[in-house]
Amino acid sequence: MNKSYRFAEEKDIPLVLKFIKELSVYEKMEDQVIATETTLKEWLFEKKIAEVIFPMENNIEVGFALFFHNYSTFVGRAGLYLEDIYIMPQYRNRGHGKSIFKILSKIAVERNCGRFEWSCLDWNEPSIQFYKSLGAVPMNGWTVYRLTEEKFKKIAEEQ
Template sequence: MKSEVNSGLTFRKAEKEDVGLVLYFIKELASYEKMLDQVVATEAGLTEWLFEKKTAEVIFAELNGVEIGFALFFHNFSTFLGQAGLYLEDLYVLPNYRGHGYGKAILTQLAKIAVKRGCGRLEWWCLDWNQPSIDFYLSLGAKAMDEWTVYRITGDTLLELAAS
């Protein structure tokens, strides 16, 4: 899946041999979000879940053959719409390439994938303090889902609930 977007920017789907690069982008994003200490992902785990079990997908934005950004996404499902959606887990553009429309190009590419697959929506979360990203998303016409609160169960709590 290689497609030309503008002046040297192309997209390609990550392959198994890209797992180190995927982890690199995950760590870069986590560092930007001041959450690097929370990254426990490994190349082996990413290989299993992304390329063997195929539970998520990754695309890279390449500028003249150099990876400058990535997006990790997967399908979810809306019972109200009665159709799948595309959930964007992570989007990251390297700092030197920000402000040139590459983030918008990545989201545009994801929108194209969603439409091609018949998805009813494209959605993601954004940290409350990340005002540059919030402003960017709003400029694209995205709507904040302020009436929803995210809940999460992980680690020992997840294990305890599963065992109950």
């Protein structure tokens, strides 16, 4: 088995969207995907707000990881934030997840990041155990809050 990775290019937008949709099915959130090829092109390749890597097996893309930089005022440096990681079911348990974390860790080191973070659904026990095996720890005492587009637009319009 020949494993490698590569960064996504603009021609890969349909594949990125395919993997996003497959991930949403796994996470039982398929009704929440509103991303389109147009929005992915704008945000990933025109605005360059995030990056995508594909783990490869025998020159076949077997999943994706989408990440971007955040910033920690306490650390005083950028961090790496993994928004999504997905490996196709038939390619799981072959080391692709660990490979992605190794690649992203190297990127974090090269870019002098102070942190490498991500979120995980509370029910996703296989992923939680995998993350803990890497040495990751949950951020107890922190809860993620979110304003949807509808809500923040409403706030922005208030006087």
